[in-house]
Amino acid sequence: xxxxxxxxxxxxxxxxxxxxxxxxxxxxxxxxxxxxxxxxxxxxxxxxxxxxxxxxxxxxxxxxxxxxxxxxxxxxxxxxxxxxxxxxxxxxxxxxxxxxxxxxxxxxxxxxxxxxxxxxxxxxxxxxxxxxxxxxxxxxxxxxxxxxxxxxxxxxxxxxxxxxxxxxxxxxxxxxxxxxxxxxxxxxxxxxxxxxxxxxxxxxxxxxxxxxxxxxxxxxxxxxxxxxxxxxxxxxxxxxxxxxxxxxxxxxxxxxxxxxxxxxxxxxxxxxxxxxxxxxxxxxxxxxxxxxxxxxxxxxxxxxxxxxxxxxxxxxxxxxxxxxxxxxxxxxxxxxxxxxxx
Amino acid sequence: xxxxxxxxxxxxxxxxxxxxxxxxxxxxxxxxxxxxxxxxxxxxxxxxxxxxxxxxxxxxxxxxxxxxxxxxxxxxxxxxxxxxxxxxxxxxxxxxxxxxxxxxxxxxxxxxxxxxxxxxxxxxxxxxxxxxxxxxxxxxxxxxxxxxxxxxxxxxxxxxxxxxxxxxxxxxxxxxxxxxxxxxxxxxxxxxxxxxxxxxxxxxxxxxxxxxxxxxxxxxxxxxxxxxxxxxxxxxxxxxxxxxxxxxxxxxxxxxxxxxxxxxxxxxxxxxxxxxxxxxxxxxxxxxxxxxxxxxxxxxxxxxxxxxxxx
Numbered sequence: 001x002x003x004x005x006x007x008x009x010x011x012x013x014x015x016x017x018x019x020x021x022x023x024x025x026x027x028x029x030x031x032x033x034x035x036x037x038x039x040x041x042x043x044x045x046x047x048x049x050x051x052x053x054x055x056x057x058x059x060x061x062x063x064x065x066x067x068x069x070x071x072x073x074x075x076x077x078x079x080x081x082x083x084x085x086x087x088x089x090x091x092x093x094x095x096x097x098x099x100x101x102x103x104x105x106x107x108x109x110x111x112x113x114x115x116x117x118x119x120x121x122x123x124x125x126x127x128x129x130x131x132x133x134x135x136x137x138x139x140x141x142x143x144x145x146x147x148x149x150x151x152x153x154x155x156x157x158x159x160x161x162x163x164x165x166x167x168x169x170x171x172x173x174x175x176x177x178x179x180x181x182x183x184x185x186x187x188x189x190x191x192x193x194x195x196x197x198x199x200x201x202x203x204x205x206x207x208x209x210x211x212x213x214x215x216x217x218x219x220x221x222x223x224x225x226x227x228x229x230x231x232x233x234x235x236x237x238x239x240x241x242x243x244x245x246x247x248x249x250x251x252x253x254x255x256x257x258x259x260x261x262x263x264x265x266x267x268x269x270x271x272x273x274x275x276x277x278x279x280x281x282x283x284x285x286x287x288x289x290x291x292x293x294x295x296x297x298x299x300x301x302x303x304x305x306x307x308x309x310x311x312x313x314x315x316x317x318x319x320x321x322x323x324x325x326x327x328x329x330x331x332x333x334x335x336x337x338x339x340x341x342x
Numbered sequence: 343x344x345x346x347x348x349x350x351x352x353x354x355x356x357x358x359x360x361x362x363x364x365x366x367x368x369x370x371x372x373x374x375x376x377x378x379x380x381x382x383x384x385x386x387x388x389x390x391x392x393x394x395x396x397x398x399x400x401x402x403x404x405x406x407x408x409x410x411x412x413x414x415x416x417x418x419x420x421x422x423x424x425x426x427x428x429x430x431x432x433x434x435x436x437x438x439x440x441x442x443x444x445x446x447x448x449x450x451x452x453x454x455x456x457x458x459x460x461x462x463x464x465x466x467x468x469x470x471x472x473x474x475x476x477x478x479x480x481x482x483x484x485x486x487x488x489x490x491x492x493x494x495x496x497x498x499x500x501x502x503x504x505x506x507x508x509x510x511x512x513x514x515x516x517x518x519x520x521x522x523x524x525x526x527x528x529x530x531x532x533x534x535x536x537x538x539x540x541x542x543x544x545x546x547x548x549x550x551x552x553x554x555x556x557x558x559x560x561x562x563x564x565x566x567x568x569x570x571x572x573x574x575x576x577x578x579x580x581x582x583x584x585x586x587x588x589x590x591x592x593x594x595x596x597x598x599x600x601x602x603x604x605x606x607x608x609x610x611x612x613x614x615x616x617x618x619x620x621x622x623x624x625x626x627x628x629x630x631x632x633x634x635x636x637x638x639x640x641x642x643x644x645x646x647x648x649x650x651x652x653x
Contacts, residue, residue, distance in 0.1 A: 011546050018548045019460055025452030029522060030473035032515055036480060036488045043487075049495040127385030136383065145390060147645070152393040154569075154637050156576025158608050159630045162615045163396050166403070206392045213389060237371050239378040260479075267481020269579040270612060294483050294579070301487070301583055316487055320480065327479035 040320060043313035047077040047306055079310030088314060094280035094296075096304075101311035103293065103318060105282045110292040110319070113197060113272065114265040117204035122258050124205070125212030129254075130242060132213070133220040146217060153210035161274035164203050168275075171199050175287055192287040195277035200292070203271045208261040215260065219253020220246060252337030259330030263323045269294040293319040397634065404631025407624045417589055417614070423621040428629060430591050431605040434506065437592065438585055438606055439575045441510030446517040447567060453518075454525020454563075459551050478519035485515045486580035494584055499601060506592070506604035509585025513574040520573070524566025528559040565644045572640035576633050578608040587613055607633050 007015075042050065052061050061076050080088065084101060091102020128149065132142050164171075175192040182188045192198070223246055231241035247254070277289020278299045291299070293315045301312050366372060407426075415427025453470070461467040489512040494503050532555050540550040556563075586603040587610070593602040607629040614622035614629075 007546065011548075015546050015548045018551070022452045022456035022460055023466075025449050026456035026467075026470045026522075028449050029453055029477060029518060030470055032518065033473045033476050033480075035492070036477075036484065036515075039488050039491045040484065043491050050491055051496045051498075124385050124389055127382050128389040131382040131386040134382070136379065145386065148390055148393055151638065151641055152390075152396075154572060154576075154641050155393070155396060156578070156608060156611075156633055156637065158576070158578040158611045158615075159400060159634060160396065162611055162626055162630055163399055165615060166399070206396075209389050209392070237375045239375050240371070242378075263479045267479075267483065269481065269483040270608075274612070274616060294481060297483050297487065298579060298582060301490075313487065313491075316484055320484055323479050323481055324476060327475065331475060 037320070040313055040317050043079065044310055044317050045079050045081045047079045047310050080307060080314040081310075083307065084311070084314070088311070089318065092282040096308055099307050101308065101314075103296075103311075103315045105280050106291045106293045106296045106315060107318065108282065109197060109276065109290040110266055110294070110322070112286075112290075113201045113204055113276070113292055114262055116198070116201035116286070117208055117265050118258060118262055120201070121205045121208035121212055121261065125209050125257075125261075126216050126247075126254055128209070128213045129216035129220055130246075132217050134238070134242075146213075149210050149213050152206070153214070156270075157207060157268060158270040158274070160203055160206060161271035164199060164271060164275045165195075168195065168199070171202070179287060186284040187286045190283065190285040190288045195275050195289055196287045197276060197290040198286040200272045200276040200290075200295075201286075203275055204265050204268060207268060207271070208265055211261040211264060212254075212257050215257025216250070216254045219250040219257070222253070223249045252334050255337065256330050256334035259326055259333060263326045263330065266323050266326065267294055267319060268292075269298050273298045397638075400627070400630045400634050404627040404629075404634070407628035408631060412625075412628055416591065417610070417625055418621050419589075420617065420619055420622065426621060426625065428605070428607070428610060428625055430588065431607045431610045431629060432632065433592060434585070434588075434604040435575060435606045435608070437506050437600065438509040438513060438581065438604060439571060441507060441600065442513035442517055442574055443567075443571050445510060445514040446521055446570070449514075450518050450521025451525050451563065453522045454529060455551060455556075457522065457526045458529035459547075459555065474519045474522050477515070478523070480515075481579075482516055482577055483579035485512050486583045488512075488515065489580070490583040502601040504584065504586040504603040505601045506585050507600045509581045509604065509606070510600075512580035512584045513577060516577060516580055517570040517574050520570040521567055524570075525559075525563050528562030528566070529555060531562065532558045561647050561650055565647045568640050568644045568647065572637045572644075575640075576608055576637055578612050581606055581609050582612065585609070 006012075039050065042053075046052070046061055048061075051057055054060060055062050080101065084091070088102055089107060090104055091100075092104040093100050093102050094105065095101070132146050137145075172192045172194075175196075175198060178188050179191055227245050227249055228241055231245045236244070272292055273295040276291055276295050278291050278295055279289035280291055280296070281288075283290065297312055297316055297319075300308070304312055409426065411425060411427045412429075413427070413432060414429050415425035416430055417428055418424055418426060453474075457467055457470060489508055493499055493508045493511060494505075497503055499505060499507055536554055536558055537550055540554040541547075545554070585606055588603045588605045592604060611626045611629045611633070615626040617623065
């Protein structure tokens, strides 16, 4: 009665097809990542579109490479990486008229806005997370506040940008005293008169806060209550136990969250484009217009052609490598620093 | 004294004197404690403040600009103030986001099933998990550049360049990691006993996954999908070089409107918000209002779904 029977072949076919199909769908993710790196890299090395990869295309790059030593043909239409090399990263001129491109200004703008934003957002976000995990307020109110901070993450960045543009004069009025009293510092050296780097950093703070708060709150919540009880039992005050016990125990999550936020800040586009002034002139002052790699792309890509497109893809490649490294670091830090509680 | 306050061991050196075991409000450690309490409260207030201010400002500025014509008319030409509408952008956002969901949900849920049910370990699954994390960190504007190079510039979609479909693909790339992650994590929460039970009574793997495991995990997956769609609907950067913009109604003749440049609410906010014309700026606020209300509603829906699953 209970003999071993094979399943009907139709059922096995359905099973196998389904398993294969999920594997194929899963590999779409990896293919996409590979495709993004390949495409951006290709456009940075060659001018012209992706279809010139096809051997039968009239402008095929293979023919160009085959005709490498042929004096008659022009060979390949090389793009920004062969043209500008690594000097692209240290050159601050961005001149579409002379077709001379260097990405130092946007790279500086990207790093500076992100660093400033992180410097403000980490204490604010971690402080908020502590406030939400301590018993200052009733549980219900804390959940509501936590939910409100998470909603802030859902507001589209273009809406924040529009709001920041409407608030421009208010921001400028707040910056002016810094210039008048501390104007001898190079970072406050120019008079704030319009969209500038400092405003872009402030808008980034608003965007980073929810990420840092949410991740820090989760990791603080995961610290076992015994640690806190132990600290209280030996006579520690609330803040002694927070600084010496709870934060060290949750540091992996907090640092990981900050790194995730940094990755987000580096690539944030719309709000920054609307409020940074999009100037490609290098300036030490935070109160002068500047640009980030992402804002440069959003601002110039639509009207660019030939080598400028390739230069923009080169800048995009730099941005991708930056965010990639930051995200990898975030994952490694979370794994390395994570304390294990069993 | 103040340095002692941070060190719990040092406090034992102080004899409690006459006060005994009562709380001394002037002890440095207690003063410091109260100061830090205040500071934390201040930080939390600062963190919540932008949400309240931005939401109220958008509701105030945008709510005033909402009229019935907004949904039925086209935007005015620059310099004119009639007609005041953005029906094309509302339809466009629905088309582009809907298309993105149609592409990303099957791929994302399928990929999540593979990671959680078929291959939990092994180098291939690990490399895909790594890919998901990398993709989640790719800046959204680069998704737009990728689809521009792949689809728009090569005119691979029936010879068309900028199109709603290209915009959908760019948003799908953006949504994909969220959906794979939530599916993966949602399926891992399903108790192992359910799978054992289904396989034990003779169900095949296909039936186990589609009829037993997936229904048990539907609400966390739905939560992730709703949040992913809401986030994608507000994204601008991937669309400015793919779906572009259009001041006209969708061109139904070209691929049911999918193969022509299409207006979306988010791109409209960007394009109109930086114009020097008052009617356009007002339409940008109205579009912000619609987007913010829609996204807040989606978040409440997602929260309700999560609550629904917990009970």
